[in-house]
Amino acid sequence: MPGQVLEYVALSLQVAKHELLLFTGFWFILGASDDFGVDLCWIWLRLTGRARAGRITHAEASVPLAGHAAVVIAAWREAAVIGHTISHALSVWRQDDFTLYLGCYCNDPETIAAAMAAAGGDPRVRLVINESPGPTTKADCLNRIYAALCRDEQRYARRYSSVILHDAEDMVHPAELAVIDAGLARADFVQLPVRPELQRASPWIGGHYADEFAEAHAKVMVVRDALGAAMPAAGVGCGFSREMVARIARLRGAAGRREGGPFAAECLTEDYELGLLVRREGGRSRFLRVRDEKGELVATRAYFPATLDASVRQKSRWIHGIAFQGWDRMGWSRGPTELWMALRDRRGPLTAIVLACAYVLLMIEAVQSLGTVAGIRVQFTGSPLLYGLLRLCLAGFLWRAAFRFAFTTREYGILEGLGAVMRIPVANVIAILAGRRALTSYVRSLQGQAVRWEKTEHAGHPALGLPSMGETARGLMR
Template identity: 45%
Template sequence: MDAAIAWIDGIARETMLFAAIGFMIGGIDDLAVDLAYIVRAIRMRWRRSGVPVMADFPVATCCGRIAVLVPAWDEAAVIGAMLRATLGRFEHPDWRLYAGAYPNDRATIDAITAVAAQDARVRLVLNPHPGPTTKADCLNALWRAVLADSAAEGRAFTAIVLHDAEDVVHPGELRLYDHLLRRADAVQIPVLPLPDPASRWVSGHYIDEFAESHGRQLPVRDALGAGLPFAGVGCAISIAMLARIAESRGGVPFDDASLTEDYELGLTVRALGGRGVFVRALETPDGPPVAVRAYFPATLGTAIRQKARWMTGIALAEWDRTGWHRGWRDHWMRMRDRRTILAIPVLAIAYIALVTWGIDKALHWWRGSEPASVETGMLWVLFANVALFGWRMAVRFEMVRRAYGRGEALRSIPRVFVGNFVALFAARRAMVRYAALLRGQPVRWDKTAHHFPTDLAAR
């Protein structure tokens, strides 16, 4: 029995050491981003450069022609409502929406056709291949349709905007893109997941992650001048830049071999010397932000599938697809993008350490013996991790509170464990999927089911 307890003592000690050092490295990395965010805020206040408002982007001075691309596979449940809502919301004088579908997805085709028959601004584009292929392949079909219409009509589009079939678009976003693309090659606005009353914890954990990502991390990335990945929705890119990307890829701008073509597209803009910007604008000086809203996966199964796709595409495949880039800023940000898959073993071992320490304490209590004391150096590491975790939760609370209010901010603290649970199982699925891709399995559109809000007036 003594030998078994000594064995458990060793496991508890070594797993705690590994997890503590891993958490400390990640915590310092996050703290560096927080400090950069604080410096950015101080500089903005010093320069008196406030947050832009929609009055700065009047409709009267919009002069571009914008194509909105919405790829769809098996989206009959939401695409019709999304198209109708979009038609009634956008505030821009010259735009057209291209909805992509597949010849073997009759329900989605019918839903798009029903809307297109009532409004000429919606055009159905059929992919020449049966679905599902990849989202990038569907976007390339839409790109070819945009070029064909431009040539036939003798009027070129100036920008492409990307959206998904479940998105609630913001009325002013096309106005904002129109003005900002005059001095930038690409624009990304925030994505704010909609709170789902039926899934406060699973769907809700996306609220916390996007509030931090689009409230803190992307603004820092933009301020540093590092490559800015797209979120796949709420992003616009100039036709000129997209044409340059298409030229470098054999005629199409979206890489149909990529699982995360949106992320990769933003980095490609940077690689070609273009300028991408992240913009947080407000409707009014004290009003809500101009942002894209949508419901995110509400069940553990669908959340794990979506997170696995992101991990496979960004944390695994992008190591060899896009590599690195010149300069410490891009190295740092890309390492942060890819550290997710590296953090999972640390997280898993931390939970093992927690269980093992509990068992160890119980056995020593039962035997009436004293467990081995924790060395002073390890105590300092543990204290530092507690402080870093407390700071991390305070930052998350404030980011969520600013975007959603105190109620969601309070829920964001326990939702950390939901996010960890999803990430652990998503990492396993991502590794299996990536191994299959390395063996030559074709890339497929691994999408999840969506739903569209019925109380749109409140969004």
């Protein structure tokens, strides 16, 4: 009897394995085909010279701006990093025609004190204190800054030409203002690349961000720009024309939204949504890759989460805001290109399910291997279709790994390129956990739970380095 039970269990596992292989194989090939389409577009752009980064000289990076820029930063409990962000920006940006707006909360005196100390009375820094105790939402804080910006325009009888978004932990590039200013002369929204900095203390969790952004901001966003698709805003290193921000603010006001500004307070990815709204309002968006005289990318540098829990929380917020809230709030575009990009943006939950099934397959394989050692064997009879799917899956994985290696190597060196391939399972596990958490959070929001600013804690700044990896950061800065 026990032997019959074991054989029945083994047979059941074999049937489950067959069905899961068909399910994961189908969706993996579909996803690989999607990525392959982007790859082909990028290869064509590369061959025709349209994917090459532009260049900016030291002199061009220092020219006065066409108008006055407003740089806005929302900060809640950022005393550890906000001072470095402010002092670094004031020291490397050579223009005087910008104002740095920093939104703080009345119940966060540490951040306020750190910001005031870093500003040192510089007239280019403007502190906006939110009278509501924090944290509210990031969008709410940004809308308070926007209201202060509008009051300043009335008070000083001048109108800003652009609004630039940054986070409290960002390290800006000296040429950023010049590049964004030049880009906004021909567009309503400009996004610059984001470059996650390497962390010796977190080569796996922190490192996988470098892999993903290296490929996304050197290939995917370049393709979106070339196709003329709506451009999502990353929330950092992105600039909007003043008129476009005002137009979106009027749009929200006409719709009776309660936030009273251009940012959606009930949305977890208000920056992503703001970027897409530019296209819907008839504006033009651009993604600009530019390198300075030293060959360094004009990009926003920052440390990303270094622990599994923090990474899962951050990515679950992205999935919730982009996939679930994006579907609810933005709907679906009728244009083929926009529909393709929306499907790509919102495939996070499905990707999590498919990856979870793939790892269940690995566990079944492990159990079957133990059964084989114990003398329990069940003959596997897969169909030709299944074997064909598995071959395509293997080819697709090798293709993806090669691209991940190439883009990471290009930006961080060959050792990190090899590490990028080894970090693929880490990225998969984070995607699975984040997808599950995002779904749970979304269901709770449907039940009436209000969204809140579940921000990432920041322990260090790229301009100085984390306490445990200072020498590494200083080496990167040289």
